[in-house]
Amino acid sequence: MRGLEEEQAYAGRCREALRAMVAGARENVVVGELTWGDRYTAERLGYYLKSLARELADEGDSPPFFGRIEYGVGASAGEHSGQAYYLGRRHISDAIGRPPLVIDWRAPVSTAFYRAGVRDPQGVAVRRRYGWSNATLTGFEDEQLSRQSSDVPAEVPGVAGVGRGAVGGILRAEIERPRVGPMRDIVATIQPEQDELVRAELEASICVQGAPGTGKTAVGLHRAAYLLYAHRARLQRNGVLVLGPNRAFLHYISAVLPTLGEVDVEQTTVDDLLIGEKLTVRAADEPAAALVKHDGRMAEILQRALYGRVRVPREAVVVPDSSYRWRVNQYEFAQMVEDAREEATAYGIGRERVISRLVAALQRQAEARGQNCNGVWLRRMARAVTPAVDEVWPAVKPAEVLAEFLSDPAPAAEGILSQQEQLVIAWKRPRKAGSALWTAADLVLLDEVSALVGRGESYGHVIIDEAQDLSPMQCRAIARRSEHGSITVLGDLAQGTTPWAAGDWAQQLSHLGKPEAEVIALTTGYRVPAAVVAIANRLLAGLQAKVPATRSFRTDGRLALSHTDDLAAGCVDAVRGALKEEGSIGVIAADEAIAELTAALHADGIETVAPDGDGRVALVPASLAKGLEYDHVIAVEPAAIAEAETRGLNRLYVVLTRAVSRLDVLYHRPLPAELG
Numbered sequence: 001m002r003g004l005e006e007e008q009a010y011a012g013r014c015r016e017a018l019r020a021m022v023a024g025a026r027e028n029v030v031v032g033e034l035t036w037g038d039r040y041t042a043e044r045l046g047y048y049l050k051s052l053a054r055e056l057a058d059e060g061d062s063p064p065f066f067g068r069i070e071y072g073v074g075a076s077a078g079e080h081s082g083q084a085y086y087l088g089r090r091h092i093s094d095a096i097g098r099p100p101l102v103i104d105w106r107a108p109v110s111t112a113f114y115r116a117g118v119r120d121p122q123g124v125a126v127r128r129r130y131g132w133s134n135a136t137l138t139g140f141e142d143e144q145l146s147r148q149s150s151d152v153p154a155e156v157p158g159v160a161g162v163g164r165g166a167v168g169g170i171l172r173a174e175i176e177r178p179r180v181g182p183m184r185d186i187v188a189t190i191q192p193e194q195d196e197l198v199r200a201e202l203e204a205s206i207c208v209q210g211a212p213g214t215g216k217t218a219v220g221l222h223r224a225a226y227l228l229y230a231h232r233a234r235l236q237r238n239g240v241l242v243l244g245p246n247r248a249f250l251h252y253i254s255a256v257l258p259t260l261g262e263v264d265v266e267q268t269t270v271d272d273l274l275i276g277e278k279l280t281v282r283a284a285d286e287p288a289a290a291l292v293k294h295d296g297r298m299a300e301i302l303q304r305a306l307y308g309r310v311r312v313p314r315e316a317v318v319v320p321d322s323s324y325r326w327r328v329n330q331y332e333f334a335q336m337v338e339d340a341r342e343e344a345t346a347y348g349i350g351r352e353r354v355i356s357r358l359v360a361a362l363q364r365q366a367e368a369r370g371q372n373c374n375g376v377w378l379r380r381m382a383r384a385v386t387p388a389v390d391e392v393w394p395a396v397k398p399a400e401v402l403a404e405f406l407s408d409p410a411p412a413a414e415g416i417l418s419q420q421e422q423l424v425i426a427w428k429r430p431r432k433a434g435s436a437l438w439t440a441a442d443l444v445l446l447d448e449v450s451a452l453v454g455r456g457e458s459y460g461h462v463i464i465d466e467a468q469d470l471s472p473m474q475c476r477a478i479a480r481r482s483e484h485g486s487i488t489v490l491g492d493l494a495q496g497t498t499p500w501a502a503g504d505w506a507q508q509l510s511h512l513g514k515p516e517a518e519v520i521a522l523t524t525g526y527r528v529p530a531a532v533v534a535i536a537n538r539l540l541a542g543l544q545a546k547v548p549a550t551r552s553f554r555t556d557g558r559l560a561l562s563h564t565d566d567l568a569a570g571c572v573d574a575v576r577g578a579l580k581e582e583g584s585i586g587v588i589a590a591d592e593a594i595a596e597l598t599a600a601l602h603a604d605g606i607e608t609v610a611p612d613g614d615g616r617v618a619l620v621p622a623s624l625a626k627g628l629e630y631d632h633v634i635a636v637e638p639a640a641i642a643e644a645e646t647r648g649l650n651r652l653y654v655v656l657t658r659a660v661s662r663l664d665v666l667y668h669r670p671l672p673a674e675l676g
């Protein structure tokens with residue numbers, strides 16, 4: 001086995017090779033620009049080579065590898081018998097035809113690094129993890145996985161050895177390290193239960209019910225990177241989409257995929273995905289109205305609102321054509337409309353079918369008379385029958401359909417929504433689409449109508465974070481975008497805070513169009529220390545969600561509950577105390593308390609940032625805390641957080657599980673009873 005100096009020399013060799021790869025990629029950019037005549041091909045190739053050169057150059061001083069597996073000699077190691085492999089964020093090689101110096105963490109052979117254990121060594125004799133201080137390799141530790149002496153390599157010096165299968169110092173240090181700035185990748189330390197999800201088959205839709213800090217988000221992002229590696233051609237064509245709960249969260253996770261070399265993944269929120277429909281949100285719904293609009297029954301209602309326009313033809317279609325008059329009688333025309341409806345394609349396609357079937361009927365008559373029906377003639381006939389079709393199957397704009405429905409919900413909602421429900425969503429006065437004050441929920445409805453009118457595009461894979469919070473109508477919008485692909489659903493029923501949050505996964509998955517997806521639970525938390533998990537777990541009993549309690553991987557950390565008569569002053573003191581230690585600080589409070597706390601901190605000369613800002617002290621409204629984490633969290637007045645909304649206790653559960661190392665709970669009013 002190699003000693004530290006040899007390993008450092010190897011790291012130097014890898015860096016050298018990487019530099020040569022960058023130079024080679026840059027040269028290819030130049031050669032590519034000179035060689036390719038066809039502009040489109042040249043552009044595509046140039047884009048690819050340039051981004052490769054940029055990506056490689058961006059590697060800069062980051063460690064070229066993080067781990068190494070050494071196989072034993074013998075049958076259990078199979079084709080890898082006696083081999084050793086270095087693993088890194090990307091593949092590094094110094095000559096074509098020679099084995100790579102470093103293997104991409106996503107390559108099949110890397111799987112053993114993540115999954116081999118004492119119980120199932122998978123042929124691996126020794127797993128080595130490296131410790132880096134910036135660009136310098138400072139140490140490593142070995143785990144001896146294989147028991148049979150014949151499977152252990154000859155020389156195994158106990159360099160920084162950590163015993164069989166124990167959690168080593170480097171691994172623990174990485175998981176417990178203080179957090180600063182945005183989320184980082186976890187390629188060096190993906191745990192076996194996470195790796196199984198990261199590398200699940202592309203065809204498999206999966207649902208991860210994960211307690212706080214179990215790595216759901218990390219798993220989702222690494223799965224995106226893995227799938228793009230394993231199925232690049234297919235997924236580059238159809239795309240991979242990552243959906244998160246809000247923009248602060250997206251900002252927090254935005255750096256992970258680029259550091260894994262994946263820059264082409266679309267990352268957005270459900271709202272922003274729908275705003276793609278080009279209307280802007282100009283108003284907010286009353287909670288009762290939002291509840292009705294997000295209800296799954298709206299799907300049938302909108303279908304009615306749209307198809308309510310289709311009528312039974314009352315007249316024949318007659319088209320004069322030079323000396324002839326072609327004619328489709330009323331009965332035939334009605335049959336065409338009925339057939340198109342029964343075929344249940346999109347509304348727009350149904351209309352096109354009626355037009356083309358009318359034209360085909362005219363064509364049969366004309367050809368029987370020996371007429372030549374060329375393209376020009378067919379287009380002229382299509383124009384001629386359109387007014388008759390407009391009468392029975394009019395062209396529509398989705399926004400107009402929705403505006404008409406919200407101006408008067410009764411005709412479509414009759415028998416599905418109660419009078420009261422119709423009343424809460426109805427506009428006070430009728431409006432046209434152009435002057436409507438659209439709300440966020442309206443965009444979800446609009447998306448539904450647009451899809452009924454004409455099908456949109458479907459992604460190859462969609463990863464949905466915080467999926468417990470989606471309404472049935474939002475799920476449908478996502479289902480449409482993953483109709484021909486697979487999905488990874490990530491969430492925690494206990495963290496559901498929207499009025500329509502899911503109560504169980506089976507139903508949510510059927511709204512998402514993938515009822516067959518397997519639900520897998522993650523319960524080992526890597527963020528929240530045991531003392532903090534213990535207090536958060538007390539809330540679980542009061543949150544209707546049936547989920548297993550979290551077990552913390554971490555024995556460190558600190559929890560302090562302090563009563564104070566002056567929350568603002570107490571908060572300033574707590575932040576001052578936290579600033580003496582390392583890592584990021586998040587002050588989380590009920591939304592309406594944020595302004596006052598900010599003012600108090602500023603008056604004391606402490607700079608603060610919003611949740612998506614880059615600074616040490618972030619002030620975080622409880623409603624935006626989801627998915628985020630801070631080294632030190634100061635949770636202010638739990639009672640106010642719990643009272644602020646219907647699912648306030650779930651919100652409090654989210655707030656209490658954001659801390660990586662230390663949680664200060666400041667309270668003036670009694671703590672909610674559920675906290676014990």
Ligand SMILES: Nc1ncnc2c1ncn2[C@@H]1O[C@H](COP(=O)(O)OP(=O)(O)OP(=O)(O)O)[C@@H](O)[C@H]1O
Pocket residue numbers: 174175184185186189190191194210211212213214215216217218219492495526527626627628629657
């Ligand atoms: N295998 C791992 N190695 C190192 N760090 C890890 C590992 N798994 C998770 N983490 C870290 O634990 C923290 C929590 O991970 P993540 O945010 O993905 O969890 P989550 O399940 O989405 O949490 P929540 O539901 O509470 O938002 C992150 O800092 C992440 O980097």
